[in-house]
Amino acid sequence: MNGDVLRVKQAGPRPVPRETIDDPCRDAYQCELDYILRTLQRLGVDRHDVEDLAHEVYLVLRRTWHEYNPTRTLRSYIFGVAFRVASSHRRRYWREVSFASVEAPDHAPRPDQALDSARARALVLASVQRIPLLRRAVLIMHDLDEIPIRDVAATLQIPLFTAYSRLRKARREMEIDLAHLRTGGSAHEGG
Amino acid sequence: MKGDDPTPPPAPWVEALLVHERIPPAQPDLVRARLLARADAAPRDPFAAPASRGGPARPWQRYAVAAAGITLVAGAAAAFQMMRPASRLALSAQPSGGPPPPASRPSDPDDGPAIAASPRAAEPAGSAPGPRRRSSMADRRELGVGEIELLERARAADLRGAYTDVLAVLAEHEHRHPAGRLSEERDVLRVKALAGLGRGAEARRAAARFRQRYPRSVLLPKIDEILASLP
Numbered sequence: 001m002n003g004d005v006l007r008v009k010q011a012g013p014r015p016v017p018r019e020t021i022d023d024p025c026r027d028a029y030q031c032e033l034d035y036i037l038r039t040l041q042r043l044g045v046d047r048h049d050v051e052d053l054a055h056e057v058y059l060v061l062r063r064t065w066h067e068y069n070p071t072r073t074l075r076s077y078i079f080g081v082a083f084r085v086a087s088s089h090r091r092r093y094w095r096e097v098s099f100a101s102v103e104a105p106d107h108a109p110r111p112d113q114a115l116d117s118a119r120a121r122a123l124v125l126a127s128v129q130r131i132p133l134l135r136r137a138v139l140i141m142h143d144l145d146e147i148p149i150r151d152v153a154a155t156l157q158i159p160l161f162t163a164y165s166r167l168r169k170a171r172r173e174m175e176i177d178l179a180h181l182r183t184g185g186s187a188h189e190g191g
Numbered sequence: 192m193k194g195d196d197p198t199p200p201p202a203p204w205v206e207a208l209l210v211h212e213r214i215p216p217a218q219p220d221l222v223r224a225r226l227l228a229r230a231d232a233a234p235r236d237p238f239a240a241p242a243s244r245g246g247p248a249r250p251w252q253r254y255a256v257a258a259a260g261i262t263l264v265a266g267a268a269a270a271f272q273m274m275r276p277a278s279r280l281a282l283s284a285q286p287s288g289g290p291p292p293p294a295s296r297p298s299d300p301d302d303g304p305a306i307a308a309s310p311r312a313a314e315p316a317g318s319a320p321g322p323r324r325r326s327s328m329a330d331r332r333e334l335g336v337g338e339i340e341l342l343e344r345a346r347a348a349d350l351r352g353a354y355t356d357v358l359a360v361l362a363e364h365e366h367r368h369p370a371g372r373l374s375e376e377r378d379v380l381r382v383k384a385l386a387g388l389g390r391g392a393e394a395r396r397a398a399a400r401f402r403q404r405y406p407r408s409v410l411l412p413k414i415d416e417i418l419a420s421l422p
Contacts, residue, residue: 058233124208156407157408
């Protein structure tokens with residue numbers, strides 16, 4: 001792996017225009033819009049539905065904003081909302097993510113080939129979307145959003161041990177799947 | 192971040208891939224503008240809790256919210272009068288003195304034509320009618336907005352302390368959206384209303400049903416808080 005990939009600058013939330021400063025919920029939505037959209041994608045929402053569900057996330061955020069505890073990270077709160085919205089959507093309309101809708105690269109890179117950022121993201125997204133949802137949520141929160149595992153467990157309302165267990169399994173599944181994708185495989189054996 | 196993690200960390204080459212995905216890719220400005228416009232056009236909740244993290248609302252904001260609320264209620268009342276003959280609602284369940292039902296009442300997906308009336312309810316006042324390209328997902332979203340309207344009425348009654356009204360609106364919600372997306376919120380409000388009416392035993396039973404139905408709900412702390420307030 002090229003060492004360059006490790007020198008990725010952490011992108012912060014986008015600046016908020018002054019005219020929206022009096023609506024903290026709307027400000028949070030605007031700042032974290034990229035994160036919300038990406039989280040919904042990671043949770044398996046079809047790209048054609050992502051914008052609609054992002055709007056639903058906003059409606060729920062606004063309705064429940066008074067319950068947000070600012071001592072916890074905003075992203076963990078947003079993730080909890082997005083997870084519920086995506087889960088509800090999934091229960092009703094979800095279908096298995098087809099390979100046509102996964103942003104997998106057309107040509108899997110060779111293992112020794114340096115991956116550019118977009119390709120790396122596509123690989124990770126494709127791999128994450130194949131992990132069962134409950135385990136995927138833990139992995140996304142902890143390994144991608146870098147939320148402490150205790151907050152992950154609290155947000156998902158699961159025991160800490162369960163969170164660790166799901167994380168361990170999800171990591172193993174992702175590693176197998178990523179290795180498969182990188183070597184050019186396209187089939188997926190179970191989830 | 193990984194200091195408290197007893198599980199084996201991802202392999203270095205996996206970590207090298209993950210580091211890219213930790214940064215949400217920037218969405219096109221067009222997408223952002225579209226979503227923010229939708230957010231700004233969403234109906235405002237005039238009964239939202241005033242404990243804003245950004246500080247107390249300014250007077251002009253309160254007046255604007257009140258005016259918007261009055262406009263909404265008046266418009267809803269007028270529209271309700273027009274729709275009344277076709278209404279299938281049990282009007283007896285509507286408490287006297289409570290806010291009238293919203294202008295459009297999207298019902299369950301199986302109800303078909305009733306859905307068509309729902310999108311207008313979510314539009315800002317004064318928006319011109321015209322052809323709109325709507326996806327099936329957008330229609331489903333509007334159903335969610337219909338649910339939200341009912342829950343907002345319940346929350347408004349809750350804030351007034353009109354718990355009997357809350358239960359009536361929640362019954363209507365349950366009738367219209369038995370498996371609605373906001374069932375969790377509805378059931379929490381029911382527990383709270385029962386507790387508010389001093390019907391502690393019923394509140395506890397409703398709370399037990401909630402736990403059984405949503406064992407991992409993020410709203411369970413709220414249920415605990417309500418139960419703790421019972422004598």
